[in-house]
Amino acid sequence: MNKMNSGKLKQADLLTDLTEEIVDVAEAHHWKFHVFNSAFPDNTFSKETVYDKLYGINFTPQNCETISIVFLSNGKMVCPARIHFFASSENSEEQSYIYSNSVKTQYAGIQTHQVIILFFRYLSNKYFDDFELSDESGYWETNDEEKMKKQFQIYNRLTDDFALAFETLPAKEGEDIFTYLERLMKNVNDLQ
Known part of the structure; x- marks a missing residue:
């Protein structure tokens, strides 16, 4: 199932706790992960949009694409790969691609997909504002x-x-x- 997500971090000082929680879950499930910067300078968001320094974490459940919970210095969630392709674009639609993530979880199986959705539900309530997720299986939307x-x-x-x-x-x-x-x-x- 593909998922698209976007949003922003509620407060800059939450990044360290968010990163630590994701590392704990990744280690418990034996998922690979990569931590970018785990704290914003002075625990504050920047007013400028800067693309050369990322904050947060990527993790990869088995048989799944990598999931990015990564932010720019302004606290907005981004897709690191899309920054590479679209950050220098002068087309505003192309630039908007930076602020969405897409992940295929189908080959990870139902149980892993369910764990990921439940984890995102928890994270979104605790850490994110304006968070949106679209789940082709309908589980995010219905819990069915x-x-x-x-x-x-x-x-x-x-x-x-x-x-x-x-x-x-x-x-x-x-x-x-x-x-x-x-x-x-x-x-x-x-x-x-």
């Missing part, structure tokens, strides 16, 4: 475990069907990649 499980089943079946189609339907001679992929997707849709 059955709905989450059904959505995981749908995505897993779709992935399995696409893999099967890819393995059993080779490209035809002279068929370009787009035509081939369209044929694969039609086959997958026919299986549904």
Whole structure:
């Protein structure tokens, strides 16, 4: 399931506690993590938007993409990779990409996805303002475990069907990649 999140830290002096809590959870689950700076200078946010120094932490649950809880000096949550691509852009829409994160948790499984959502629910209440998260499984929005499980089943079946189609339907001679992929997707849709 993909998740998109954005927001800001409630207060600059909360960063150290936030980072320590995430490290504790990451260590308990044997997740890799990387701490950037764990305190803002003088425990205050900067009024300027500066992209060259990051605050917070990344962590990576097993079989999951890396999750960033990383902030700029102004306290706004950002995606470190998107800073690299869009910080110098003069296009305001492209610059806005910096302030959202996307994470695929599908391959980590239902239990890990649920732990991550519950963890974000806890963190958002304690540490974040203007926090938004969109969860394709619907668990963040509804807290409905059955709905989450059904959505995981749908995505897993779709992935399995696409893999099967890819393995059993080779490209035809002279068929370009787009035509081939369209044929694969039609086959997958026919299986549904």
